[in-house]
Structure formats: structure tokens, C-alpha cells
Amino acid sequence: MISYMIRVFIIFSFALLYSEQTHLLPHHISYKNILGYDSKVGKVYEWHDISRYLQELKIKKFNQPNRGLSIRWLGTFGFELSDGTTSLLIDPxxxxxxxxxxxxxxxxDTDAVNHYVLRQGNNSTIKAVLVTHSHYDHIQDVPYILSQYLDNGIQPILIGNKNTEQIIQSYNKSDISWIGPNNSLEKIQIYVTDFSSKENAHNQWNIGRFKITAFQGLHPQYDFFSWRGPSGLIESTPPFYVWDYKLNHNESIGFLIEYGGLKIYFSDSPFIQNPKNIGKVDILIQTIASREMENNIAECIKVMEPIYYIPAHYDNFFKPLDEFSTFDPVIGFGFPENIFGDTETHLIDFAHFDSFITEFENEYKTQSTELRLLKLLYYYSIESLVLKK
Ligand SMILES: [Zn+2]
Structure with a gap:
């Protein structure tokens, strides 16, 4: 009997182990050869190797660090910012x-969303979803995320522009199975940004202890094309094609998020309009893809004086996260090579991460005395960025 129970236990354990491995866990992603940078030390491959020589940079304004304030990367320009009670999603x-x-x-991919974003239903802390713009690599998963709150009355609010609203409404009317007969997106509260007046007061929200301010931005032009992607109003019905995810007036919204004196700015563009209006921040998280045609990263660092700079949107997002065992910093637009099986060569690398490190060393770090370039890791405890006296 005992040996039978042991055998059942072993089989059960293997089954559990196997089910865990169907999705890679954050620490399974290898960041080998992905560089970080410290303005005093230079290139950094592994922070823990040098941390004993370095004095940690201090985020001065963050007076009362809240234990547990964390930021989690959710692919491309996707992030979750959470203090354990309130979580905000940006472009998941x-x-x-x-x-x-x-x-x-x-x-x-509802499976992937459940696993990585909703964490198998443990989603009651998500209070707001922020969308910078309506391209598929920023908004595709949002309708499903919002639809998962039908019965419990704790639906997150949605902040975005006109096209973001249109995509949600269009999903709500669709007959996609997870929308259900009761139109699960019917009651979602959508706040559409309005930059027509100079006052930014109506583009501000307090969610838990977070304060969010939206700033008008412009989607970058693609490298080698002077084009910002499909634009116009959303007219089709879901499921959408890539080209149906159009931009409204080429707009991309930047979000300033404040928490207990800490300021984080999320810009899904390497060009920030009027960085002076945003002012100083502690952490600047910025898309570095498509920065050939126009970027003002150096000016942003000079004016906004971040201590931590986190480059984002340079992962190869044509690869599912499950296959992402080694961080791949090449957004290689592989068509038509991949179609015919000739992989390896890429027509265009929209990330050009290698040259970013050189640019950082030569142009950006000189704008500031203390600056640290963090790798786009899967998880940061913001607490770990704050120097303890
Ligand atoms: Zn994008």
C-alpha cells in the first residue's frame, strides 16, 4: 500500500512539474550578453558581480519606500506596477x-495572458489598464484582460485614446466566446484622453496610492520608412488583422506615474515632446526601437534627469514568451526570410540594441552625472533601487 502511494506521489509530482514547465518562469530567461551600464563603472553584464564595489544610486525623492512596490515586465512595452494592493498595467x-x-x-493567446498577466485568476489587485497607443503589440491582449472581471464588480478602469475605446467597444459587440452573451466589456469605465485644452488636469487619475498623468506624444516613424504605422479610425470588427490596429492621429500617450514622491515616466517613443513639461523623474522607461529617424533621448536625460534609465521595446516580440529562453534583443522583421525557412538574416533590426550601448556611452550618459542603464529584466523590486542609509 505504501509503495503504491509513493508511486502515485511520484507520478503526481512529475505531472505537476511538467505542467509548470509548459510556461517558462521569469528566472528561466537568460540575459547572457545583454548589457547594462553604470556611469561610473561602464558596461555591466551582471550587476551582482560589481555591486560590492559600487555605491548604490539613490532615488532621493522616494522618501517612504513602500516595501513591495515592484515592476514586472510583460513583454515589449508591457509592465505591471504594483504595491501589492493596487496594480496598474501598461500595454500588457x-x-x-x-x-x-x-x-x-x-x-x-488567452493561455499566455492567464499565466503571465492574470496569474491564473489572482488578478483582483489590477485597478487600471493604461494603453499608450492602439497598435496590436500594445493593445491586443487588453480586451481579454478586461473581460475577466464580469461578476466580481472590481473591473479595472481603462485609460487610452479614442481608438483604444473603439477596440474595446468593438470586441464587446463581437461573438468571441470569452466575451459571452452578457457583453462582458459593457460596463468597463473608459477614460479617453483629451489634449485639446492646455490644462492637463482632466488627464489625471488617482488610483490607490498612484497618481497618473497622461501626456500627448507621437508614435515614432519606423526606421527607413517615414511612416508611423496604419492610421485612422478603427472600422473593422474583431478578430482584427495587424493592419486594423490603426493609430488615432499618430498619437502615443506618455504616462507619468507618481508614488510616494517617486516619479516614473513611461514613454513608448524615443522622442518625447516637450520633456520640460514633464519635469524631473527618477526612472525613465522608454522605447528604444525605431529611433533612427528621430529621437531626443539625450535631451530627455538632460531635462528629466532620471537616475535609472530602462530601455524597453527591444525584445524580439515575434517570438512567444514561452520560447524566450534567451533574451533576444533583435526585432528582426524577418519577412520574407522566415517564410521560406532562411532564418538568421533579418531585413531590418528595429531595436539595434548593440548600437544603443555605444550611443548611451557617447551621447546619453554625458547628459547626467549619475545614471544607470538597467536591463529589461523580468522583475524589479523598486525597493532594491533605493539606497538604504
Ligand atoms: Zn510597439
Missing amino acids: FVSRPTPKEQFRPLHI
């Missing part, structure tokens, strides 16, 4: 369709 994107799937109507 884990569906990551492959190049071949880009030519078909896009389906949300």
Missing part, C-alpha cells in the same frame, strides 16, 4: 503572434 502584451500568424486575423 504576451500573445506575441509569430510572423506567419501576422497574416491571419490575430487571436489573443
Whole structure:
């Protein structure tokens, strides 16, 4: 009897282990050869190797660090900012369709969203979803995330622009199975940003202990094209094709998020309009892809004086996170190579991460005396960024 129980136990354990491995866990992603940078030390591969020589940089304004304030990367420009009670999502994107799937109507990978974003239903802390712009790599997963709050009355609010609202309303009317007969997106509170007046007061929200301010921005032009992606109003119905995710007036919203004196700015563009209006921040998280045609990263660092700079949107988002065992900093637009099986060569690398490190060393770090370039790791405890006296 005992040996029978042991055998059942072993089989059960293997089954558990196997089910865990169907999705890679954050610490399984290898960041080998992905550089970080410290203005005093230079290039850094592994922070823990040098941390004993370095005095930690201090975020001075963060007077009362709240234990547990954390930031989690959710693919591309996706983040979760959380203090354990209130969580905000910014552009969560884990569906990551492959190049071949880009030519078909896009389906949300609900499995991946459940695992990486909703953490198998443990989602009651998500109070707001912020969308910078309505391209699929920023908004694709949002309708499904919002639809998962039907019965419990704790739906997060949604902040975005006109097209973001249109995508949600269009999903709500669709017959996609997880929308359900009761139109699960019907009651979502959507706040559409309005930059028509100079006052930014109506583009501000207090959510838990977070204060959010939206700033008008412009989507970057793609490298080698002077084009910002499909634009216009959303007219089609879901499931959408890649090209149905249009931009409203080429707009991309930047979000300033304040928490207990700490200021974090999220810019999904390497060009920030009027950084002086935003002012000084502690952490600047910025898209570095498509910065060939226009970027003002050096000016942003000079004016906004971040202590930590986290480059974002340079992962190869044509690869599902499950296959992302080694961080791949090449957004290689592989068409048509991948289609015919000739992988390895890329027509365009929208990230050009290697040259970013050189640019950082030569142009950006000189704008500031103390600056640290963090790798786009899967998880930061913000507490760990604050120097303890
Ligand atoms: Zn993008």
C-alpha cells in the first residue's frame, strides 16, 4: 500500500512539474550578453558581480519606500506596477503572434495572458489598464484582460485614446466566446484622453496610492520608412488583422506615474515632446526601437534627469514568451526570410540594441552625472533601487 502511494506521489509530482514547465518562469530567461551600464563603472553584464564595489544610486525623492512596490515586465512595452494592493498595467502584451500568424486575423493567446498577466485568476489587485497607443503589440491582449472581471464588480478602469475605446467597444459587440452573451466589456469605465485644452488636469487619475498623468506624444516613424504605422479610425470588427490596429492621429500617450514622491515616466517613443513639461523623474522607461529617424533621448536625460534609465521595446516580440529562453534583443522583421525557412538574416533590426550601448556611452550618459542603464529584466523590486542609509 505504501509503495503504491509513493508511486502515485511520484507520478503526481512529475505531472505537476511538467505542467509548470509548459510556461517558462521569469528566472528561466537568460540575459547572457545583454548589457547594462553604470556611469561610473561602464558596461555591466551582471550587476551582482560589481555591486560590492559600487555605491548604490539613490532615488532621493522616494522618501517612504513602500516595501513591495515592484515592476514586472510583460513583454515589449508591457509592465505591471504594483504595491501589492493596487496594480496598474501598461500595454500588457504576451500573445506575441509569430510572423506567419501576422497574416491571419490575430487571436489573443488567452493561455499566455492567464499565466503571465492574470496569474491564473489572482488578478483582483489590477485597478487600471493604461494603453499608450492602439497598435496590436500594445493593445491586443487588453480586451481579454478586461473581460475577466464580469461578476466580481472590481473591473479595472481603462485609460487610452479614442481608438483604444473603439477596440474595446468593438470586441464587446463581437461573438468571441470569452466575451459571452452578457457583453462582458459593457460596463468597463473608459477614460479617453483629451489634449485639446492646455490644462492637463482632466488627464489625471488617482488610483490607490498612484497618481497618473497622461501626456500627448507621437508614435515614432519606423526606421527607413517615414511612416508611423496604419492610421485612422478603427472600422473593422474583431478578430482584427495587424493592419486594423490603426493609430488615432499618430498619437502615443506618455504616462507619468507618481508614488510616494517617486516619479516614473513611461514613454513608448524615443522622442518625447516637450520633456520640460514633464519635469524631473527618477526612472525613465522608454522605447528604444525605431529611433533612427528621430529621437531626443539625450535631451530627455538632460531635462528629466532620471537616475535609472530602462530601455524597453527591444525584445524580439515575434517570438512567444514561452520560447524566450534567451533574451533576444533583435526585432528582426524577418519577412520574407522566415517564410521560406532562411532564418538568421533579418531585413531590418528595429531595436539595434548593440548600437544603443555605444550611443548611451557617447551621447546619453554625458547628459547626467549619475545614471544607470538597467536591463529589461523580468522583475524589479523598486525597493532594491533605493539606497538604504
Ligand atoms: Zn510597439
